[in-house]
Amino acid sequence: MTADTRPRVFVCRIIPDDGLTPIGAQTRAEIWEDDGPPPRDELLRRVAGADGVLTMVTDRVDDELLDRAGPQLRVVSNYAVGFDNIDVAACTRRGVAVGNTAGVLTETTADAAFALLMAVARRLPEAYDYVRQGKWLNWTPMLLLSPDIHHATLGIIGFGRIGREVAKRARGFDMNILYHNTHPASPEEEARLGARRASLDEVLSQSDFITVHVNLTPETHHMMNKASFAKMKPTAMLVNASRGPVVDPDDLYDALKNGVIAAAGLDVTEPEPLPVDHKLLTLPNCLIVPHIASGSVATRGKMASIAAQNLLAGLKHEPLPSWVNPEVWRQR
Numbered sequence: 116m117t118a119d120t121r122p123r124v125f126v127c128r129i130i131p132d133d134g135l136t137p138i139g140a141q142t143r144a145e146i147w148e149d150d151g152p153p154p155r156d157e158l159l160r161r162v163a164g165a166d167g168v169l170t171m172v173t174d175r176v177d178d179e180l181l182d183r184a185g186p187q188l189r190v191v192s193n194y195a196v197g198f199d200n201i202d203v204a205a206c207t208r209r210g211v212a213v214g215n216t217a218g219v220l221t222e223t224t225a226d227a228a229f230a231l232l233m234a235v236a237r238r239l240p241e242a243y244d245y246v247r248q249g250k251w252l253n254w255t256p257m258l259l260l261s262p263d264i265h266h267a268t269l270g271i272i273g274f275g276r277i278g279r280e281v282a283k284r285a286r287g288f289d290m291n292i293l294y295h296n297t298h299p300a301s302p303e304e305e306a307r308l309g310a311r312r313a314s315l316d317e318v319l320s321q322s323d324f325i326t327v328h329v330n331l332t333p334e335t336h337h338m339m340n341k342a343s344f345a346k347m348k349p350t351a352m353l354v355n356a357s358r359g360p361v362v363d364p365d366d367l368y369d370a371l372k373n374g375v376i377a378a379a380g381l382d383v384t385e386p387e388p389l390p391v392d393h394k395l396l397t398l399p400n401c402l403i404v405p406h407i408a409s410g411s412v413a414t415r416g417k418m419a420s421i422a423a424q425n426l427l428a429g430l431k432h433e434p435l436p437s438w439v440n441p442e443v444w445r446q447r
């Protein structure tokens with residue numbers, strides 16, 4: 116019997132077949148089949164000797180993991196567009212290529228952010244509870260009144276791919292769109308999206324709804340905090356579908372509880388998962404869903420496919436289709 120010389124990879128969770136099938140055909144893949152992420156000690160044990168690893172946002176890739184994997188490791192392919200779980204500099208130092216799933220989840224994530232905005236604006240969770248609790252006995256003129264979405268001002272913090280797709284949706288609702296971003300969009304792009312660049316303070320103070328679409332970095336960690344909430348309108352609502360730690364959860368709780376802002380819709384939280392006894396879950400004006408913004412069937416399939424392509428390209432020392440640290444290529 117001939118030895119199997121295909122590269123060895125560890126896949127940290129079951130992903131759609133669009134990814135698992137090519138990986139299974141071209142590598143010796145070990146797949147973590149539990150619902151939850153591999154505990155840290157298991158992860159470290161399983162990556163030892165691997166040529167490639169396919170990680171989730173829940174798997175921390177740092178010096179410790181890279182040491183345990185060993186010098187043969189060629190590629191870390193993250194099944195996400197965000198890669199704050201990966202110490203990219205540490206990977207680059209070792210010549211390990213890092214891939215993400217940029218591009219394929221933009222619209223689906225924007226849909227979800229807009230769904231959160233609409234749900235909190237129109238108080239859908241409260242309304243559903245009202246019905247389920249048997250309180251719906253009459254049509255009532257003053258019941259569960261809410262602000263309008265159409266013609267309101269939307270502030271988008273972070274105007275990359277996803278932020279711009281949210282603007283596109285907001286345009287259909289005739290919203291007045293402000294955005295805050297380090298780099299301005301081109302005049303053509305601003306005209307196309309009907310969006311105007313503004314300072315962070317202006318976005319905070321003028322918006323009826325604020326949606327956050329930044330990467331998690333030391334600069335954006337807890338950027339939405341007591342001081343930012345104090346600048347917002349008391350009627351304003353916050354949406355976060357970026358990363359949980361961009362919002363300070365204690366400050367958000369205080370702001371929602373004390374009427375500093377009106378409501379929040381969160382796809383992501385700090386910590387994640389949010390414990391069921393967390394104080395944010397006691398608030399009727401805070402809608403929380405479990406980090407599902409990219410979770411459409413089609414998009415998760417595309418994410419699996421591109422994550423597999425990244426993994427397989429990295430194993431062959433080829434350019435990754437969605438490459439986080441292309442400087443690794445230049446080092447070769």
Ligand code: DGY
Pocket residue numbers: 172194195196197198216220357409
């Ligand atoms: C991402 O892609 O970064 C999401 O948070 C998971 O889809």
